[in-house]
Amino acid sequence: MAPCLYGFIRKFAKFGVHLFFRDIHILNEANIPKDGPIIIVANHNNQFIDAGMVLNVFDQRVVSFIIAEASMHRPIVGDIARGLRAVPVIRAQDRAKVGSGGICGIDPEANVLSGVGTKFVKEATVGGKISMNGICEFTIGEIISDTEIRYKADDETKKDVENLSKKLAEQMESNANLPFKIFPKIDQKEVYAEVYKRLLDGGAISIFPEGGSHDQTKLLPLKAGVAIMTLGAIAKGAPVKIVPLGINYLQAYSFRSRVICDVGTPFECPQELLDLYNGGNRREAYEGFMQKVKEGMESVTLTAPSFNVLSRLRTARRLYQNGAELKSHDYLTLYRRFLKGYETWKDEPEFDKLMNDIGNYLDHAHSIGLDDKGVRDLPIRNSCYTWLKTWNQIWLSLFVILILFVIALPGLILNYPIYFLISRKVKKEVKKALVKSTVKVKALDVAASQKALNFIKYLPFVYLFNALVCGLLVGFLWDIEPDEDAQWKEWFADNVFWFIPLCLLIVLPFYTYFVVLVIESGLARIRLLPIRLHAVWTIYKRKAPKCCGGITRLSPSVDIRLERRNLVIRTQDIVRELTKDEYEWQQNPIITETEIMAQRNKNLTSLVDYVLSHHRESDHNLLGSIGDEDINAILSERGASLENLGGAELASHYL
Numbered sequence: 001m002a003p004c005l006y007g008f009i010r011k012f013a014k015f016g017v018h019l020f021f022r023d024i025h026i027l028n029e030a031n032i033p034k035d036g037p038i039i040i041v042a043n044h045n046n047q048f049i050d051a052g053m054v055l056n057v058f059d060q061r062v063v064s065f066i067i068a069e070a071s072m073h074r075p076i077v078g079d080i081a082r083g084l085r086a087v088p089v090i091r092a093q094d095r096a097k098v099g100s101g102g103i104c105g106i107d108p109e110a111n112v113l114s115g116v117g118t119k120f121v122k123e124a125t126v127g128g129k130i131s132m133n134g135i136c137e138f139t140i141g142e143i144i145s146d147t148e149i150r151y152k153a154d155d156e157t158k159k160d161v162e163n164l165s166k167k168l169a170e171q172m173e174s175n176a177n178l179p180f181k182i183f184p185k186i187d188q189k190e191v192y193a194e195v196y197k198r199l200l201d202g203g204a205i206s207i208f209p210e211g212g213s214h215d216q217t218k219l220l221p222l223k224a225g226v227a228i229m230t231l232g233a234i235a236k237g238a239p240v241k242i243v244p245l246g247i248n249y250l251q252a253y254s255f256r257s258r259v260i261c262d263v264g265t266p267f268e269c270p271q272e273l274l275d276l277y278n279g280g281n282r283r284e285a286y287e288g289f290m291q292k293v294k295e296g297m298e299s300v301t302l303t304a305p306s307f308n309v310l311s312r313l314r315t316a317r318r319l320y321q322n323g324a325e326l327k328s329h330d331y332l333t334l335y336r337r338f339l340k341g342y343e344t345w346k347d348e349p350e351f352d353k354l355m356n357d358i359g360n361y362l363d364h365a366h367s368i369g370l371d372d373k374g375v376r377d378l379p380i381r382n383s384c385y386t387w388l389k390t391w392n393q394i395w396l397s398l399f400v401i402l403i404l405f406v407i408a409l410p411g412l413i414l415n416y417p418i419y420f421l422i423s424r425k426v427k428k429e430v431k432k433a434l435v436k437s438t439v440k441v442k443a444l445d446v447a448a449s450q451k452a453l454n455f456i457k458y459l460p461f462v463y464l465f466n467a468l469v470c471g472l473l474v475g476f477l478w479d480i481e482p483d484e485d486a487q488w489k490e491w492f493a494d495n496v497f498w499f500i501p502l503c504l505l506i507v508l509p510f511y512t513y514f515v516v517l518v519i520e521s522g523l524a525r526i527r528l529l530p531i532r533l534h535a536v537w538t539i540y541k542r543k544a545p546k547c548c549g550g551i552t553r554l555s556p557s558v559d560i561r562l563e564r565r566n567l568v569i570r571t572q573d574i575v576r577e578l579t580k581d582e583y584e585w586q587q588n589p590i591i592t593e594t595e596i597m598a599q600r601n602k603n604l605t606s607l608v609d610y611v612l613s614h615h616r617e618s619d620h621n622l623l624g625s626i627g628d629e630d631i632n633a634i635l636s637e638r639g640a641s642l643e644n645l646g647g648a649e650l651a652s653h654y655l
Contacts, residue, residue: 006062009083013052014059019516020049020452022256025328026057031263034060037199037238038266041226041293042245043219043301044208046253047449048077053247054206057261064198066191066207066225070094076453087198089191089225091211092129092183099123102177103132105168108161111153113138116177121146127185132178135167136160188225192232199233199240209293212437215253215444217310218303222294227286231277234269241266242293246300248332253448256520260332262300267292302332304339307441312358313338315372319358319564319571322599323376324591334590345578354567354574361563368560369530375564377531394532397525404522411515414508417462422454463508467501474500565603572600 018024040058044050051065065081069088072078081088101117113130120143124130130149131137137160138151151157164178171178195205207229209222226242233240244264251257269289277285304310317338326334345351365375429450433443440446475496576596579585 005083006085009080010055010059013055016452016456017049017052017056017259019513020255020448021259022520023258024053024056025258025260026263027260027329027332028263028265029057031265032058032060032243033241033266035202037202037233037240038204038243039199039226039230039240040204040206040243040245041209041297042206042247043297044210044213045215045247045249045445047213047445049449049452050208050213050247051206052452053259053261054245057245057263058204058206061204063204063206066195066205068094068212076457087191087194087205089188090186092186093212095186096131096181096183097123099130099180099182103164103168103180104171104177106161106164108165111141111150112144113149113151115147115180118147120144120149124149124182125185129183131181131183132164132167133180135178136164192229195229196233196236196238199229199238200236205229209290209297212439213445213449214437214439215441216439217307218305219294219297219301220439222290222297224286224290226293227289230269231274231282231285231289234274235277239268241268242296244293244296244300246297246302248300248302253444255451256516260328262332264296264300267296302335302339304342308359309342309355311362312355313342315358315362316354316571316575318372318376319568320575321591322568322572322603324595324599326590330590337585337590341575341578341582348578350574351578354570357570358567361560361567364560364563370560372564374527374531375560377528378561390532394529397529397532401522401525404518408515408518408522411511411518414466415462415512415515417465418455418458421458422451425454426450463505464501466508467504470504471497471500562607565607569600569603569607572596 038061040054040063042050042054046053054063054065063084065084065086066089067081067086069090072081072086072088099115100119100123101115103113103118104116105114106112107114124140124143126140126143128140129137130140130151138157140149141152142150144150167178198205207226209226210220211223212220214220230240230242243266246260246262246264248260248262249257250259270292273285273288273292276282276288302310304313314335317335320338321334346355362372365371370378426447430443430447433446434440437443576593
């Protein structure tokens with residue numbers, strides 16, 4: 001491999017990911033071995049961008065990637081992969097074919113699948129797999145005839161048998177057979193031989209054990225290839241270490257978002273697994289090693305059962321944190337504790353109710369144009385000063401947005417062809433990916449990578465076109481009169497058709513990056529406009545008619561801010577209760593008990609003061625889920641009691 005080519009590609013990849021993402025934080029960089037053979041195992045949520053992240057994190061090592069053989073034939077991707085000296089691997093899914101006929105029955109006792117119009121003898125291979133549109137998947141153990149095959153049964157196939165039996169029962173009602181795909185068995189001996197060679201030379205190999213990119217919120221089942229590579233290389237004398245890498249995108253598919261890359265603790269294969277491998281029990285050795293790999297990857301990645309759960313847990317973490325300043329490492333650790341704790345907390349009635357209330361709160365915030373951060377950032381004080389300051393910020397923001405728009409407008413016009421071409425290409429590729437994949441939800445990972453790849457693809461041509469057009473316009477429309485005292489004018493007139501395009505080709509990349517920063521700044525101000533408008537509306541209040549009891553009515557922004565304050569107190573209380581016996585929460589707290597209690601008391605005092613001053617019946621629920629002792633303590637300081645909150649009926653609600 002030519003070092004200069006590899007170095008150029010790595011620098012280009014680092015520039016690309018830093019352009020696409022605003023902040024890239026690398027945690028535990030000291031865990032990266034400076035020499036010796038290593039295999040990097042990373043989660044795969046953003047297709048080709050993930051490879052750029054690996055190059056960015058492991059910039060002191062020469063990394064070779066395991067890449068799908070199909071990608072080697074793609075423009076740009078294939079060229080980059082060859083420059084990085086990637087190892088191509090043929091994936092079964094890339095060679096999968098739709099089988100003739102359809103599946104009509106299954107015999108769980110004999111482990112036999114039956115088909116109608118099938119051609120198993122011609123189309124299937126022993127050791128290959130048969131899949132029914134993501135419903136289930138079986139490994140082919142024996143081809144009995146054109147219409148029958150025997151599958152390999154193990155503990156994992158029990159659920160597949162149940163799923164297939166249910167689906168076949170549904171198909172029988174409609175008198176239809178179940179379509180299927182056949183995946184051939186691929187011989188990867190050459191791939192493993194190349195990997196062993198590089199590891200024996202002390203190289204670094206990067207692999208995504210999930211097998212393919214996806215946009216789910218949890219890890220996909222891991223492929224055993226990394227176990228075969230590691231144990232095989234160790235058997236040949238290479239002291240291989242596994243280095244887990246968690247690529248945690250906070251908004252994976254959003255331009256100029258944040259990424260936290262967490263490098264896990266390197267580990268070697270346990271001796272007991274090596275003994276199993278050397279003793280001939282390789283399957284058990286592979287399974288044990290893959291469990292170690294899974295644990296390593298889960299320790300550095302943020303995963304959740306679904307997008308809704310992930311969104312609510314992210315909000316719960318923010319409510320618990322309640323404005324406390326955390327470093328990236330502490331932020332990630334706290335986030336991971338919430339994700340880990342969810343598995344044991346979800347069955348607790350109070351926590352389940354809290355999660356549902358957080359979901360309702362997020363829907364409420366969305367209905368008035370805010371998210372949780374927007375609600376958090378709403379000004380607190382209802383005063384003339386707040387009103388004037390907020391209006392000043394609104395007008396200043398509008399003025400700045402206008403100025404930034406004028407500055408960025410030429411860049412937007414010049415780069416619009418790129419945006420137009422990329423938009424069309426991305427939509428096409430996303431549809432194609434959804435048809436081919438059974439694991440993608442919306443194929444957002446494909447969209448992000450396609451944006452980056454097509455930007456690289458179209459940018460030079462669009463720049464060249466813009467430069468040539470500008471050169472021609474200047475040359476033909478700018479009439480430069482000869483001047484004996486200014487020889488530069490004559491030189492410029494003679495060379496304008498190549499000089500202007502050259503200057504533009506040099507300047508345009510820097511101008512494009514400047515436009516990106518300008519747009520980012522403008523969008524940040526636009527995001528704050530709804531928050532500031534709600535802050536202005538908060539100032540306006542009116543008395544309700546006498547028929548409503550004269551209760552003061554405030555804007556929705558006040559209500560949702562109070563709702564958030566209530567959720568902060570409840571989240572802190574419930575999490576403190578659930579974690580009081582958990583070692584890592586108590587011995588290594590991210591936020592100390594003193595900080596939590598200080599925040600809680602401040603929020604509770606403000607909440608009680610508000611209810612006392614407004615006497616709105618709708619506000620009583622804000623205190624209904626908080627301990628009576630805490631409320632009474634604050635009320636007694638103010639010479640009040642629960643009866644003051646709205647009469648004996650309401651007092652009984654709390655008591």
